[in-house]
Amino acid sequence: MTQTMTMTSDDLIVSRQTAWHGLGSTVRDAMTSTDALKQAGLNWKVVQAPVQWENANGSLQSNDQYLCNYREDNGRLLGIVGRGYTVVQNETAFAFTDHLLGEGIHFEAGGVLNGGRAVWLCAKMPERQILHDVYAPHLLFINGHDGKTAVNVCMTPIRVVCQNALNMALNNALHRWGFVHKSNVMYRINEAQKTLRFASEYMRQLESTAERLAAVKLSSLELTESLKRLFPKPGHPAWDKRVQEKIDRLMQCYHEPDLDNFRGTAYGFLMAVSDYTTHVPFRSRDAAKARERHFMKTLMQPATLLATAYEMFAV
Numbered sequence: 001m002t003q004t005m006t007m008t009s010d011d012l013i014v015s016r017q018t019a020w021h022g023l024g025s026t027v028r029d030a031m032t033s034t035d036a037l038k039q040a041g042l043n044w045k046v047v048q049a050p051v052q053w054e055n056a057n058g059s060l061q062s063n064d065q066y067l068c069n070y071r072e073d074n075g076r077l078l079g080i081v082g083r084g085y086t087v088v089q090n091e092t093a094f095a096f097t098d099h100l101l102g103e104g105i106h107f108e109a110g111g112v113l114n115g116g117r118a119v120w121l122c123a124k125m126p127e128r129q130i131l132h133d134v135y136a137p138h139l140l141f142i143n144g145h146d147g148k149t150a151v152n153v154c155m156t157p158i159r160v161v162c163q164n165a166l167n168m169a170l171n172n173a174l175h176r177w178g179f180v181h182k183s184n185v186m187y188r189i190n191e192a193q194k195t196l197r198f199a200s201e202y203m204r205q206l207e208s209t210a211e212r213l214a215a216v217k218l219s220s221l222e223l224t225e226s227l228k229r230l231f232p233k234p235g236h237p238a239w240d241k242r243v244q245e246k247i248d249r250l251m252q253c254y255h256e257p258d259l260d261n262f263r264g265t266a267y268g269f270l271m272a273v274s275d276y277t278t279h280v281p282f283r284s285r286d287a288a289k290a291r292e293r294h295f296m297k298t299l300m301q302p303a304t305l306l307a308t309a310y311e312m313f314a315v
Helices: 033-039 093-099 184-213 219-232 237-256 268-276 286-298 304-311
Strands: 005-006 012-015 046-054 060-070 075-084 104-111 118-124 128-130 133-144 152-157 176-179 280-281
Touching: 005 184, 033 093, 033 104, 033 118, 046 075, 060 237, 075 219, 093 118, 104 286, 133 184, 176 184, 184 268, 219 237, 219 268, 219 304, 268 304, 286 304
Parallel strands: none
Antiparallel strands: 005 012, 012 280, 046 060, 060 075, 104 118, 118 133, 128 133, 133 152, 152 176
16 A cells, blocks of 8 residues: 555545554654653643632632642643542553563553643554464553543454454454553553453454455445445435545555455455545644544544444454
8 A cells, every 4th residue: 555645635644554653752762661651652640629719809719629630840730539539640540561571462552631631641562463464452541631531441452454453343352442550560461361361362353354254245236335434415406425435545545556465355445434534534734633532432442434344244
């Protein structure tokens, strides 16, 4: 696949890069999570203060049942939480990942979302082959400071040839799991072992799923019907035109050279949908915010369109 493709209308660019490209900082030479946080500029602290507001007469009023979380380095508000909420600093949240490093696992990148409301580190696992395709499994670690997001790990297999993120909610394997916060060293080791076990099981089931889907033939008629299910036309000329543009872009993905060996199968169709959902068009004028939204939709949870496509053949 080509690295970039420039569209002819409305300055749209499709980038075949990893989903976190342009968001975070590269931390490949980090030997510990502390190093990774420092290199990515994530080694700031979160502090709390009582919630206050100004009355009409200009006096300040506060409510001791609520606290605001904010960044110590720049004062940015991250969230309003109840008094029982305990801040988990980034260094504490990601400490268990140190027990994953080695054996071919290393940090790749790190960054923030929404100004620091969520912080993430990404680690790459050893590559493996599925149907002679090379996959690079990635683990995405997320810590939240908005009162809504705990420490979570997301499984993100990347198809190396075109950098597609194949995030699917498989029937019997977790795509995402979370942790409570403890400082005990043995607890951290256990959580690291749990992460490796979940990741290994996910990749095993992904391989089994890929083999099954590659054996499912997809005729031209079945391909057309599958496209209709993914992109139903509402019957309005203007909207139908937009839907057709989506179909055309998906078909372009379907006919990419890297799918020559899988075209005409359910697996090939799913890979095309993965390409479509991973490499979305960004308008240059709002690319930064769009990339954040895409990151959250593609990596932190299975992409809706990919989930719909998978369900078509998940029996």
